[in-house]
Amino acid sequence: MTSNSSNDNGLVSKLLGHVERIGNKLPDPAILFLVSIFIVWILSALMASIEFTEINPRDGLPIRVQNLLTGTALTTFLANLVKIFTGFAPLGVVLVAMLGVGVADGSGYIHTAIKMMLKKTPSFLLTPVVIFVGIVSHSAIDAGYVLVIPLGGIIFYAAGRHPLAGIAAAFAGVSGGFSANPLPSAIDPLLQGFTQPAAQIIDQAVQVNPLANYYFTAASSILVTLVGWYLTDKIIEPRLNKNNPVDADVEKAPDMGEFTAQEKKGFWIATIVTLVVFVLFVLSLLPATSPFRDASGSLTSFAAPVMQSIVPLIFLFFLLPGVIHGIVAGKFKSSKDVIDVMSESMRGMAYYVVMAFFCSLFIYAFGTSNLGALLAIKGANFLKSLALSGPVTITGIIFLAAFVNLFVGSASAKWAMLAPIFVPMLMQLGYSPELTQAAYRVGDSSTNIITPLMPYFPLVVVFCQKYVKGTGIGTLVSVMIPYSIALLILWTIFLVTFWVLGIPLGLQASYMYGG
DSSP, X not given: OHHHHHHXXXXXXXXXXXXXXXXHTSOOHHHHHHHHHHHHHHHHHHHTTOOOOOEETTTTEEOOOOOTTSHHHHHHHHHHHHHHHHTXXXXXXXXXXXXHHHHHHHTTXXXXXXXXXXXXXXXXXXXXXXXXXXXXXXXXXXXXXXXXXXXXHHHHHHTTSOHHHHHHHHHIIIIITTTOOSSOOTHHHHHHHHHHHHHTTTOTTOOOOTTTTHHHHHHHHHHHHHHHHHHIIIIIHHHHHHHOOOOTTSOOOOOOSOOOHHHHHHHHHHHHHHHHHHHHHHHHHSSTTOTTSOTTSOSSSTTSHHHHTHHHHHHHHHHHHHHHHHHHTTSOSSHHHHHHHHHHHHHTTHHHHHHHHHHHHHHHHHHHHTHHHHHHHHHHHHHHHHTOOHHHHHHHXXXXXXXXXXXXXXXXXXXXXXXXXXXXXXXXXXXXXHHHHHHHHXXXXXXXXXXXXXXXXXXXXXXXXXXXXXXXXXXXXXXXXXXXXXXXXXXXXXXXXXXXXXXXXXXXXXXXXXX
């Protein structure tokens, strides 16, 4: 038995090694996006004259590939190039959040908090804690990408473990478990906003609750945590220790020993003040007339100002304790010291800014050309033509969503294209909109962590390069493939089990249309 297990592990290690070597032979992510832009341009010109029969659900007309090499298209591209880059949503999220995180980190507040956490968390629970925190971070939309993932590396390194294993565990929780959360999040009403209109194509009376998948996503957080825990400790970290040692010139991990009197004082004063401010903020949300509510009085809808203020709130709630801790602990002597640590945090983001430039242009070209929509619609129509039944159909939806996710990173953009096809199609087969949405969420989450086209993927590569400079796209993909495969298979089984056992998906949700 031991011999067979050893052989299996050796085979897996060799396979992942090949993936890493092949992937790392790919160009730098920025160049990869640049080359992809030219490929999209050429394909758009070659396919623009082809007449497709697939209907674009956005306008009800046969879908057409738009030629991006016409004079009009090229001049429009050049005229809007700066807006395309500055309007790239992840760029603002990353830079604004990192300004606040940079102050909290540079002041020593985060390191002190990590010391406290490590002293209270048993070493064997470190991995599940990091993964679970990553899952919960979805309540703050994209905060996990710029906060939890780098902290995963810092925490593991400080504990004497491989930092890339901590980054991988956090990435698995934040992105691989994107649709798992014990708390409601903005993604729930966002997806429901596409599901309900799609369902009303068939039945105008259909109403979909924003928390229609809540019970399933809450239970899924346990599954994702357990799967990530096992893979990180038993497969990922041993392989990283063997094949990807931390660079010798990497700065030593922060001392996890005793605190100085100033550190203790600064930490507690900063934490208490921040908690008081947080409580006051929560109290400001309670009145029905709170300016943080949307027009209907909701706090959780995507249009609610509080949901749209998540990133600025992250900035403020890291800036505040960072400044207080820095002053009390003696790190900050003047306001210039605060600005200096902000500047230092931005210097570390220079590489990401370059990649974001080319990534934003590629995503614009891919979307404008309609190539992404064509790929999604053709796949969905093929699945419809198979006329499969029950769990097999749902499994097909999950795997198709997982495949499309490799090419179209935005969860809302994909669901905007797929919901008008998947939801009515499955309603005609007797399956509820809530079940279809849950299936989409499983597929969408599972392959987030292995596609370089996901907007935050290059950022995770940058976090890894802090510890292992040779980290490339291939390295990260090979590290994350086991998580992706395991989540895709086990999460699919988990959803089917929910269905078979009749466990409610969420509020006012059913599995069968009309049932």
